[in-house]
Amino acid sequence: MSYELIATLMFSTMMLMLLTGQRVFGAIGFVAVVAALLLWGDKGGFDIGFSAAMKLMKWYPLLTLPMFIFMGYVLSESKIADDLYKMFHVWMGGLRGGLAIGTIGLMVLISAMNGLSVAGMAIGSTIALPELLKRGYDKRMVTGVIQAGSSLGILVPPSVVLVLYAMIARQPVSQLWLAGIVPGLMMAGLFIAYIVIRCRMNPDLGPVLPAEERDIPRAEKMRLLRAGLLPLIIFAVMMIPFVRGWTSLVESSAIGAIAAFVAAVIKGRMTREVFENSVRNTLGITCMFMWIILAALAFGAVFDGLGAVKAIESLFTEKLNLSPWTILILMQLSFIVMGTFLDDTAMLVIVAPLYVPLVGELGFDLIWYGILYTITTQIAYMTPPFGYNLFLMRAMAPPEISLRDIYSSITPFVAVMVFALILVMVFPGLATWLPDYIYNQP
Amino acid sequence: MRGIMFGYIRVVDAINHRIGRIAMYGIFILMGILLWSSISKTFFVPSLWTLEMAQFVMVGYYILGGPYSIQLGSNVRMDLLYGEWSTRKKAWFDVFTALLLIFYLCVLLYGAVSSTAYSLGYWGTEPFSFFGGLITGSEEIGRMERASTAWRPYLWPIKAVMVTGLFLMLLQCTSELCKDVLRIKGETI
Amino acid sequence: QSTIKWRMQTYAGAALAEHVIDPAIKMFNQIAGDRMQIELFYADQLVPTGELFQAMQRGTIDAVQSDDDSMASPTEVTVFGGYFPFGSRYSLDVPVLFNQYGLNEIWDEEYSAVGVKHISAGSWDPCHFATKDPIRSLADLEGKRIFTFPTAGRFMSQFGVVPVNLPWEDIEVAVQTGELDGIAWSGITEDYTVGWADVTNYFLTNNISGAWAGSFFANMDRWNELPEDLQTLFRVCCDQSHYYRQWWYWGGEANLRVNGTKMELTTIPDEEWATVEAKAQEFWEEIAAESDVKRRVVDIFKQYNADMLKAGRPYRYG
Ligand code: NA
Numbered sequence A: 001m002s003y004e005l006i007a008t009l010m011f012s013t014m015m016l017m018l019l020t021g022q023r024v025f026g027a028i029g030f031v032a033v034v035a036a037l038l039l040w041g042d043k044g045g046f047d048i049g050f051s052a053a054m055k056l057m058k059w060y061p062l063l064t065l066p067m068f069i070f071m072g073y074v075l076s077e078s079k080i081a082d083d084l085y086k087m088f089h090v091w092m093g094g095l096r097g098g099l100a101i102g103t104i105g106l107m108v109l110i111s112a113m114n115g116l117s118v119a120g121m122a123i124g125s126t127i128a129l130p131e132l133l134k135r136g137y138d139k140r141m142v143t144g145v146i147q148a149g150s151s152l153g154i155l156v157p158p159s160v161v162l163v164l165y166a167m168i169a170r171q172p173v174s175q176l177w178l179a180g181i182v183p184g185l186m187m188a189g190l191f192i193a194y195i196v197i198r199c200r201m202n203p204d205l206g207p208v209l210p211a212e213e214r215d216i217p218r219a220e221k222m223r224l225l226r227a228g229l230l231p232l233i234i235f236a237v238m239m240i241p242f243v244r245g246w247t248s249l250v251e252s253s254a255i256g257a258i259a260a261f262v263a264a265v266i267k268g269r270m271t272r273e274v275f276e277n278s279v280r281n282t283l284g285i286t287c288m289f290m291w292i293i294l295a296a297l298a299f300g301a302v303f304d305g306l307g308a309v310k311a312i313e314s315l316f317t318e319k320l321n322l323s324p325w326t327i328l329i330l331m332q333l334s335f336i337v338m339g340t341f342l343d344d345t346a347m348l349v350i351v352a353p354l355y356v357p358l359v360g361e362l363g364f365d366l367i368w369y370g371i372l373y374t375i376t377t378q379i380a381y382m383t384p385p386f387g388y389n390l391f392l393m394r395a396m397a398p399p400e401i402s403l404r405d406i407y408s409s410i411t412p413f414v415a416v417m418v419f420a421l422i423l424v425m426v427f428p429g430l431a432t433w434l435p436d437y438i439y440n441q442p
Numbered sequence B: 001m002r003g004i005m006f007g008y009i010r011v012v013d014a015i016n017h018r019i020g021r022i023a024m025y026g027i028f029i030l031m032g033i034l035l036w037s038s039i040s041k042t043f044f045v046p047s048l049w050t051l052e053m054a055q056f057v058m059v060g061y062y063i064l065g066g067p068y069s070i071q072l073g074s075n076v077r078m079d080l081l082y083g084e085w086s087t088r089k090k091a092w093f094d095v096f097t098a099l100l101l102i103f104y105l106c107v108l109l110y111g112a113v114s115s116t117a118y119s120l121g122y123w124g125t126e127p128f129s130f131f132g133g134l135i136t137g138s139e140e141i142g143r144m145e146r147a148s149t150a151w152r153p154y155l156w157p158i159k160a161v162m163v164t165g166l167f168l169m170l171l172q173c174t175s176e177l178c179k180d181v182l183r184i185k186g187e188t189i
Numbered sequence C: 001q002s003t004i005k006w007r008m009q010t011y012a013g014a015a016l017a018e019h020v021i022d023p024a025i026k027m028f029n030q031i032a033g034d035r036m037q038i039e040l041f042y043a044d045q046l047v048p049t050g051e052l053f054q055a056m057q058r059g060t061i062d063a064v065q066s067d068d069d070s071m072a073s074p075t076e077v078t079v080f081g082g083y084f085p086f087g088s089r090y091s092l093d094v095p096v097l098f099n100q101y102g103l104n105e106i107w108d109e110e111y112s113a114v115g116v117k118h119i120s121a122g123s124w125d126p127c128h129f130a131t132k133d134p135i136r137s138l139a140d141l142e143g144k145r146i147f148t149f150p151t152a153g154r155f156m157s158q159f160g161v162v163p164v165n166l167p168w169e170d171i172e173v174a175v176q177t178g179e180l181d182g183i184a185w186s187g188i189t190e191d192y193t194v195g196w197a198d199v200t201n202y203f204l205t206n207n208i209s210g211a212w213a214g215s216f217f218a219n220m221d222r223w224n225e226l227p228e229d230l231q232t233l234f235r236v237c238c239d240q241s242h243y244y245r246q247w248w249y250w251g252g253e254a255n256l257r258v259n260g261t262k263m264e265l266t267t268i269p270d271e272e273w274a275t276v277e278a279k280a281q282e283f284w285e286e287i288a289a290e291s292d293v294k295r296r297v298v299d300i301f302k303q304y305n306a307d308m309l310k311a312g313r314p315y316r317y318g
């Protein structure tokens, strides 16, 4: 059987299994091992699946995965974020759309304390969403705010997606994380700008809090401000030793998880139920990720065996004779297209190894590309039919929010994200300035 | 047949539930090891074993916890079409694709068994007969594989954990298959 | 007649492979043409380096370029591949030991017994320390987390080094993320070629070994299936690769010590370093006591070094 035929069969079988509802790791894994058997026969073909497990064991940065997931669950389950929400509520409520703006602020702080978007989504839909709906905010706007805001979780450090990218691109995690900060804050700013403009045009979308709710003594307002310190402390405890080189990446992740846990205990929020939910959900989500990556690594090895990387390279550079920028833009577009029908994690582990080496060879900065890549992943997380954030939103949103609401809520925010993507492409300094500043001091 | 299936589902789910509940707490062991790693590095001499041990614990965590995560329904499915289907239609498709999933797990398990046999010094191509031979005494344990690190742990224990976890995953997916077959027959699970 | 296709995986990542293996394989493919093509994969691409041996034995991979130690070969000679502490002083020592002192025969016996063809051994670069902080005395080694060869790591741990083993391609990042304080895996040529010179600041001129021994291996059945002329061609290309590395490393080490700008050179005084060399003799005896085969190899090392010492300059100074 020709290599092209095997490759085509691999992709189509995987799509068929995904569309008919098989678990993602099963679909990828089955395709990988069958292709390995076709390629290598019964001798080596049987081993490629398991040798991926040994490779996965050696991928030490993945040790951070359960730590960051656990951190996020502790924060959302223990309701530590309640105080944070109150802070924004009180301080921002007086503005048009102020609660929505405050929610974006809340999401930025939560993003600094967890590596995925799960925690932001959970906190947003359980604390912020009901409050905003009660205050007469437009449901489509607030649903979009929470989805878009929580997607900052993978751009603002710590970020699991950037850890995965770092492994694939062989780039230092610390620099990638630093590179994500400015674009993350910029994107949050763009979201806020969007809210402000929309609410100015149409004040019904985000009404001002009634005067009696705003009448809070100044001392109380100041006291609430202290809630904002907690995330900053957790962030600092984890990031400073790491950036200074006192602790390694995986050690820092454990310190972050322990810090979040200790904070919940001190605040008296670590009940038996919170503990149980955090620990159990961490196992569930970690297993989901690890089994998908396990299958995807086997898939990737088979693709390597087929010479797919070289084939794509020669297709873009020799056969089509495209300029580096055209290739880069085509890759981003294909990511977004694939993101609409391929599982996000799978896409990360399968497609990135095909593209990243090519990006390097074209002479682009791989730290900068990591940020482009993460923003694209953020978009993929939100675009239907397949999107991690969409799933979570559907599972967590109150019943008055329909699937149609969720789908249509994201459109303006995706447009903002595409705009941010273009900004980072045109002005690479947005991503590269901070890591350069910290690491290249004379 | 119906009774056997229900029995099988009950037993397998109970075992995996229990093992998964234990594996779940592995996260605290992982935290402890990594914390010790940073403490020992800061105050004493860095430990030889922490990174590797953490890797082993992580493997145990996600492989042994895998079946329980299936029970929890944590594994994403793409529900573009699937989500709209009736329970019966879902079950029909699941029966078919679960067979493919089971095939994948069998290949993984075979790889794990032969790798474990290798780690016990068997270099032939029939790992199952090697383990059979170990029991009857016709085969002997040969050169035991060690990690190529300074700590040099033997590798068979972690490989044995992987074999166990993959086998339990196989059982769990077979149990899911049984559930789908019963759903097609109109039973409620 | 259809083209014979081989998959080969090397221990080296793409940047280094450009020198240590690519030219030889390109040459092979060009000469063999339609008769045979070898597709080359780099570190960890198809299987992790630690699983290379097993993969080759089973036929997932047809041929391998690696030292015995890195690919965790299940033979008695594993400890001598890679950097055996003070086993060689110059890169020419390795081919002499294999071709004139009988190591070839021992390697052949050992690998035939486990179903793998040992084709040819050659030498690589010397083993120096590249670190973030300077090493000027043995005390500076204390507590440093160093990426190194398994056997060299075992030996160096008595001086307080904490040997760490990670996938080859992850080393540069691991130094940056703080998992490693340095690398004792290469000479200065490799430090510059693969980018390790960018993440470390100091290069220690004392070395643990003058050159490491690595080999080309093949799955036994695949090797036996090859027509004799293709076997010969493969051997010739292996020799070409050995030759390329002889001059590339020898010239590169001197050039970068003199003209390199990225690393500062430091030295542990000879009298102090002599204690490490003396410990190596004890370490050899420990290893020799483990089995007959190891005893045979260690005896050859001893004989060889005694001969070189007697031969005097330029073979050995002092
Ligand atoms: Na984050």
Ligand code: NA
Binding pocket: A339, A340, A341, A379, A380, A381, A382, A383, A384, A385, A386, A387, A388
């Ligand atoms: Na999507």
